[in-house]
Amino acid sequence: MQAIVYIGCEKSKLGIISKEPQLMEIPVGFPSMSIPEDNTFTxxxxxxxxxxxxxxxxxxxxxxxxxxxxxxxxxxxxxxxxxxxxxxxxxxxxxxxxxxxxxxxxxxxxxxxxxxxxxxxxxxxxxxxxxxxxxxxxxxxxxxxxxxxxxxxxxxxxxxxxxxxxxxxxxxxxxxSGNSRFDQYYYQNKKNALTANELNGMNLFFSEKTNCSGCHRDFNFTNYSFENNGLYLQYADSGRMRFTHVESDRDKFKVPTLRNIALTAPYMHDGSLKNLEAVIEHYNSGGVNHPNKSVLLKPLHLSAQEKQDLIAFLKTLSDDNFIRDKRFKNE
Structure with missing residues (x-):
């Protein structure tokens, strides 16, 4: 069951929901959302x-x-x-x-x-x-x-x-989006929501071995930082540097959320990786040695079973209710 939080705790930063709060349901485990004063929710x-x-x-x-x-x-x-x-x-x-x-x-x-x-x-x-x-x-x-x-x-x-x-x-x-099977397990205390392989993948995801959660953390599975993940030595798009003009920002892109990641292929800023298997193989390799590559990236030496378990866990981040929600459909 999702909890409904009325946005309006901090009047200087947050909007106020006055009608039909079900349009802004805040899932269990999620924080309140900051909303500009000139665009409060109605x-x-x-x-x-x-x-x-x-x-x-x-x-x-x-x-x-x-x-x-x-x-x-x-x-x-x-x-x-x-x-x-x-x-x-x-x-x-x-x-x-x-x-x-x-x-x-x-x-x-x-x-x-x-x-x-x-x-x-x-x-x-x-x-x-x-x-x-x-x-x-x-x-x-x-x-x-x-x-x-x-x-x-x-x-x-x-x-x-x-x-x-x-x-x-x-x-x-x-x-x-906050009602995936991971949410049901982690935030809603439904301990049968994940299988043994998915739990193995979750533990691997949050482990020091992979350090996936070094960038993909907290409720939204991102720290919103800008990173280079060693995809190429030379990029067609210079990323954040186009905005900052700082060389150390060259070829860095905002860390994306992993929520619903199984639904959002292809992956990377240029859509160059077609499936989750390719993504895991990339990170398992440690990426190429770009001068701005994140220090967190290194070869992982994952076994075939660990790769399967990691992908199984990532698929638990899909929220079927969200993608079927009639409130958002074009009707």
Whole structure:
């Protein structure tokens, strides 16, 4: 059973849920979520954000929406290495999952965007994604009287860039995933939720031998740091350095969550590893000796059984309820 936490404990940082708190269920073991004061959670804002999230009018030629690349069955990620944008223009980075995105302290692979509201602007104005100017988008959407009514109801102002970015962020914050079999075992005390092999894999994951939890830790299985994992010696994308211009940030990317990891293939910032087996083999090898490679990475010398057990554990992080939740479907 999930506990419902009303977000509003720290008024200076957190929003207040006044209606239908079931839209923002906080699972057992999860902390409260920080929400900007200018975008406190309401049902009206959530409804507007959901409508925008699935509307193809956000793209220049009405061909894609946020939901085209962030698909619920893949934990709001995609099954492609690079997802096509408006009129098939190819994206430049593997689409990250949006599960628990409201807990992230910054956004994009290089961490260059500080808030979820600001992140919304990136795909809207990116030429390879929606290819729209946000002011033009607001004018387009205002022609739809439904949007005008919903904007006034939700934010007490006409539909404009402020409303668009905040409504979508409001909806995305509700994409909370915390009812996997791991959660049932670890947080809900259902000791029969995991098999012996899965438990072996869990113990291996948290062991000093693998040190997986050195980066993939806490309730969201990430420490949100920027790391190089020795995937290549030379990268097509310089990662965080594009934002900081600091050489020690070259080819470093934000550590992703492992929640629903079995649903979000292919893997890595460029989608170059097709399955979990390939991911485990990469980390088992220790990666190539890139000058900025994390000091935590080293050859693991895993046995065939240990590899199987580790993959079995990672699959327990899948939340079937989340990917089937009718509240989030495009209906």
């Amino acid at each position: 049902t009206e804002r959530w409804q507007l954000g959901k409508k925008l999230f699935y509307d193809k009018k956000l793209s220049l030629n009405n061909t894609i929406s946020c939901g085209s690349c962030h698909r619920q069955e893949f934990a709001f990620s995609d099954s492609l290495a690079f997802s096509p944008g408006d009129l098939g223009a190819m994206g430049v980075s593997n689409v990250p999952a949006l599960a628990n995105i409201g807990y992230h302290p910054y956004y994009l692979r290089g961490g260059s965007v500080p808030t979820l509201e600001m992140q919304v602007l990136v795909p809207v104005q990116e030429h390879n994604e929606f290819n729209m100017e946000i002011l033009d988008l607001a004018e387009r959407l205002k022609q739809d009287s439904t949007y005008s009514v919903m904007a006034l109801k939700a934010y007490k102002r006409e539909l404009d860039p402020f409303v668009i970015t905040r409504a979508i962020a409001c909806f995305e914050r509700s994409l909370i």
